[in-house]
Amino acid sequence: MGVMRLGYVHVRVTDLEASRFHYGETLGMKVVHETPNQIYYKGWDEFDHHSVVLEEGGVGLVKLGYKVEKSTDLDAIENRAQNFGCITERMSTGSNVAVGDGVRIVLPSEHVVELYHEIDYVGTEVGLLNPDPFPRHLVGVGVPRIDHALITCEDPAAQERFFSEVLGFRPVERVVTELDDGDLIGSWMSCTNTPHDIAFIKGENGKLHHFAYNLTDWTAIKHAGGIFAMDDVSVDVGPTQHGITRGETIYFFDPSGNRNEVFSGGYQTFADSPPITWTADQLAKGIFYIGRELNERFTSIVT
């Protein structure tokens, strides 16, 4: 099967202490490990050791980690990535806290992705035996888990080809400049049953647009909005609904200016689901279905 899901997002932050409040108290993630310049977090419904790593010094994405089903998947992916023309490097156990051997790949877009099979198992906060549906002492939004990331790249077509040929993702929704021979300017791709495990839109190489947390439903999105207002979180857009993915959303910024999202809903997609196409003239509706207007921030700000 290959890649199973997004496992971790590693970002830079300017102020570790301010970030600690945002990711710990506002979003409600739990600290699982610390070094002098890093904090490792997990959501309450995630099994693995961590899903978000903050590193002090600047803003933006350090790397994304995707977990593969079998250790032999790593050899196959490494091979395909090299044939694709990417720079790859083997990472060994310990080069990431709690993560086993893996392959590090520099994408055509200059982003770094790590594939791994082993990571320390911690378990969810409700356990595996007769579990309650949620832990009773959630803090802030109480995010259960991370969901996806959106990055920018100069050549979305090459990026889409990489994710499909090397990592086995499939395009779920695509934006083209026009039908018949138009250029690809965005792609939402999946390796699971959700409408996106990665997305990219045309823009500067190596940049992060946002990474997202999955919430249960629209009511949870509204509740998150309330917490954001209480904690003076800088909100970008929302609550609203996307046309692309149909998900419900609020976009907001962490204290360093990295964009985060809370996302719920969407639909299920399958290996035989044909991709959905949007034309660029409908992009505003695709991104913000209800307001049908793109704010300038949304397409211009990346870190």
Place this chain on the structure above:
Amino acid sequence: MPSVTIQPDGIRTDTREGETVLQALSRSGYGFRVGCRRGGCGICKADLLDGEVDYPVAVSDTTLTDGERATGACLPCRAVPRGDITIQLRDDKLRCCSTLLASIYGADSTKGSC
């Protein structure tokens, strides 16, 4: 309290203890093009023509480099005036988003438009 004057419109408003330039302007009914409001994206970058500012909360040094600081660039979303200051917006004008707030907080609401 230190005042902030924004060029090219010449709109002037007072700041409160610890308030950033952006917070003071928003409270006074004014807005301009901003992004993250957290010192990370550089969208709000402007030029400090007069006076000095502090950054009580760290901003990314890739967003505002030492060289830029030395030549007077600032990030109004995080900059707190040390005394009276004058700032020149880049490629943008201040907009009056609320004439009500502008009239309450004393800024000149006849300048700038929504």
